[in-house]
Structure formats: C-alpha cells, structure tokens
Amino acid sequence: MKNKKGSRGTRNRMLRLSTMLSRFDMSVGNIARRHNVRARYDNRVARYNDALANVTDKVLYARNREIPINKLRVRFFLRRYECLSISKAVARTMATQKVNDAEFVITTEKVFARCIDADLHWYAKLFKTCLGDCPAAFAGLTRLWLRNMRFDEPDILNTCKRLESLRLTCCDAGVRLVLQVEHPQLVELAIDSGKFGTVVLNCLPKLQHLSYTNWSYQDPLCFESVPQLSKLSLAKMGIRSTKNLEFSQFLADVPSITTLHLDFLSEKIWVLPEHPTLLAPVLGKLQIAKLVNLPEGCDIAWTMFILEAIVTDENFPREHGYCEKANVQWQPCTFDFKHKNLVQLTIYGFQPELNFVQYVRRVMEAAVNLREISLHDREVCGDCRDLDPKIKNKVCPSRYPRTCVEDMLRAEITRELGMASTALIHFRS
Numbered sequence: 001m002k003n004k005k006g007s008r009g010t011r012n013r014m015l016r017l018s019t020m021l022s023r024f025d026m027s028v029g030n031i032a033r034r035h036n037v038r039a040r041y042d043n044r045v046a047r048y049n050d051a052l053a054n055v056t057d058k059v060l061y062a063r064n065r066e067i068p069i070n071k072l073r074v075r076f077f078l079r080r081y082e083c084l085s086i087s088k089a090v091a092r093t094m095a096t097q098k099v100n101d102a103e104f105v106i107t108t109e110k111v112f113a114r115c116i117d118a119d120l121h122w123y124a125k126l127f128k129t130c131l132g133d134c135p136a137a138f139a140g141l142t143r144l145w146l147r148n149m150r151f152d153e154p155d156i157l158n159t160c161k162r163l164e165s166l167r168l169t170c171c172d173a174g175v176r177l178v179l180q181v182e183h184p185q186l187v188e189l190a191i192d193s194g195k196f197g198t199v200v201l202n203c204l205p206k207l208q209h210l211s212y213t214n215w216s217y218q219d220p221l222c223f224e225s226v227p228q229l230s231k232l233s234l235a236k237m238g239i240r241s242t243k244n245l246e247f248s249q250f251l252a253d254v255p256s257i258t259t260l261h262l263d264f265l266s267e268k269i270w271v272l273p274e275h276p277t278l279l280a281p282v283l284g285k286l287q288i289a290k291l292v293n294l295p296e297g298c299d300i301a302w303t304m305f306i307l308e309a310i311v312t313d314e315n316f317p318r319e320h321g322y323c324e325k326a327n328v329q330w331q332p333c334t335f336d337f338k339h340k341n342l343v344q345l346t347i348y349g350f351q352p353e354l355n356f357v358q359y360v361r362r363v364m365e366a367a368v369n370l371r372e373i374s375l376h377d378r379e380v381c382g383d384c385r386d387l388d389p390k391i392k393n394k395v396c397p398s399r400y401p402r403t404c405v406e407d408m409l410r411a412e413i414t415r416e417l418g419m420a421s422t423a424l425i426h427f428r429s
Helices: 002-018 029-034 043-062 080-096 117-133 135-139 155-159 276-283 301-308 354-366 389-395 404-416
Strands: 023-027 071-077 102-107 143-147 165-169 178-182 188-192 198-203 209-213 221-223 231-235 259-263 288-292 344-348 372-376 425-428
Touching: 023 043, 043 071, 043 080, 071 080, 080 102, 080 117, 080 135, 117 135, 117 155, 135 155, 276 301, 301 354, 344 354, 354 372, 354 404, 404 425
Parallel strands: 023 071, 071 102, 102 143, 143 165, 165 188, 178 198, 188 209, 198 221, 209 231, 231 259, 259 288, 344 372, 372 425
Antiparallel strands: none
16 A cells, blocks of 8 residues: 555656646657658548647646746647647647747658649648638747748748747748748748748848758848848758859858858869958958868868958968869968967868878968867768678778777877877867
8 A cells, every 4th residue: 555655646746747847849740750651641640730739738738837938849740720729729828828939840741852842832821821720829939940831921920920940941932932031030040952042131130040051043142131140051062053152242241250150061162262351351250160071082271261261461462263173272372371369170070191181280380379179080971870880881981090099090190290299189089
C-alpha cells in the first residue's frame, strides 16, 4: 500500500509540475515521416493533426496561468479543419495568458520535389483560408515558418503584426516576380531556395539578420530601407551563369554589416574581390566573417580582400582582379598590409597542405594582434558520418592531425608557420 501511495504521489507531483512549464514544443512532422505519410489524401495526416490539436488544447488549458509562456512552438500539417482547431487553441491561450514567443511551423504533405505549380498555388490558397479562419492566432505569432507556397498577396505580414522572424522555404510569388517586404517588427528574415525574381526590402526598420540560400535569378536582393541590418548570410551553389556579386554596389544602401557568412556550396566563386576604397563604406564595420565550402586545392589568398576592406588607406593601388573559375586570381593591394583588429582566425576543413599553411602564414603576417588560430578538420557529410572509421577514411580521406599520435605533424605545421610553440595554434579535433 505504501508503494502504491508513493507512486500515486509521484504521479500527482509530475502532473502539477507539467502545469508549471513555460516552454512547449509540439510537433507531428517527425511522427508522420516515420509512417511515410506522402499523399494529401492519407487520413493519417488528419489523425496526427487532430491528436496535436487535442494535446495542445488540453496542455495549454491546464497549465498555471500565472506563469508566462516563454516559448510556444507548434508544428503541423497544412489542412484547413485541423489547422483551425490548433489555431483556436493557441488563440485562446494568447487571450488568457502571457505568451512571450509563439511560433507556427507549417509544413505541407507533399515535399517540394513532388510539387507542381498547381500544388504551390493550392497550398498558398489553403494557408490564406487558415489565416482568415483564425486571424487572432496569427496576429499573436512572433515566429512563422512556411514551406512550398506561391503567394499572390502579402497577407502574412498584414495579419501577423507581432511577427519578429519569418522563414520561407521553397516559396515564391510566381517565377521571376518580385516579393515586396514591409513590416514594422520583423527582426529576422530567412529565405531558402526562393524563386523570386528579386526580394525588395522596402521598409524593415528593425531587421537585423537576413539569410538567403540558393536564389534562382541574377539580382537576389534589393535593399531599400534596412537601417539596423547587421548580419547577412548568403549561400549559393554557383553555376556558369551565376552573376558575381559586387559588394560595393550590392550593399551600398546597407549602413552597417558586422557579420558576413558566405557559403559557396560548389566550385564557383560568386563574389568579386574589390579594392578596399570601394568596399570600406559597406564592410568597414565588419567584425565576423565566415567563408564556407571554399574549393579544395585552390588558392584562397583572395579572401584577404575582406580584411583589406576594413583598412581605408586611399593610397592603396588598384591591383585586384578575378576569375569566374574556382581558382580566383587575385593580387594583394599592398605587400605590407597590416590589420590591427583581427584577434581570432578559425578554419574548418584544414589540411596540412602548402595552400593552407601559406594562407595562415599570410594572415598571421597581416593581423598583428592575432591571439588565436583554431584549425578544424573538414566536416563529414551525413551519409558518411556513421560509417566505420576504416571505411570512412577511404570514402572521405583526411590528413588532419586529430590524435596525440600525430603530434609530430602538428609540430611540423607549427614550424612551417614560423612559430616556436603551439600556444597560438589550436587543433580542434
């Protein structure tokens, strides 16, 4: 009897504890994928959405209303009637409780690869219906992630007045058509594989972070009014026709970029190295630069143009050039170039090759106040990550000195860099 009472008491305490939670993350997406839900007509999708709606309603209704909800994230499939149930449950919670951060992640039953134009129009129409069925829930959202839709009108931003973060994956406004973006509260905008002709950022007074992956056409972005934009992330698998971005023009209307992330995803380098006198107005306040997927085996000294852009000496001669191939041809503006602000250099994909060693040495010579160099091995793709180590070494061989047994190689690299000790260099295995 004592054991039974003890178990009952434990359950009661756990139930009381669940009513005091302040963070909720509810999702049906992973369950559906495990059951291989693929077609719009599969009634299992409706059952998953129904179950999620019931759980969402009961959990949010039973909780202690004196404790604010710090984060509420709900992920569900785009279907009208179940969406309405979920939206109403969230709207009731917003009306009776304080919700600091609320997010909808809305996914479609068809993946983008199987969608035709009619599907994209249908999903956008269905989303617009859901938006109209329960505008109160969407009006209280701070974050929204949508997939696989073709929009005719910007109803999202008109309804979601609290929205701070918007992510659009495989969405467009019609192939090659322009997307106009205006919102007084939006802080973060992420676009993944958008087929917009251009995304025009008209009036975004609070936008700080912008990410665009795999744009389809020549001019991905137009910056009209983004006074607080400081973090820019661009990723693109370049092809021969991909236009080189000239940052002096591309970012001419952006007051202050402090963080720049460029992911090239292929052999094509789609950024044009420019003279520092041209780049200083747009990259002069840069603090963090991250360049990912640079082509292996090619000269990477051209990336120094980013450091040089922060130096505004107008006497630097114009000696830059470029090539559309992976191996960008570039000459430094001056051989005695010095940079006083860079304190840390991090390289992912380091290999003990002359190309990398010469590059690190060059940065060390230029960055007179450098305090730390972190060298990481190349990242292994998801298909190879779980392979047996012996097989992995054959599939994706790496000469990175990972273990203490390879201390001699680490010491040799240190000597090649002209250093007496490894105090500055860290091999991050």
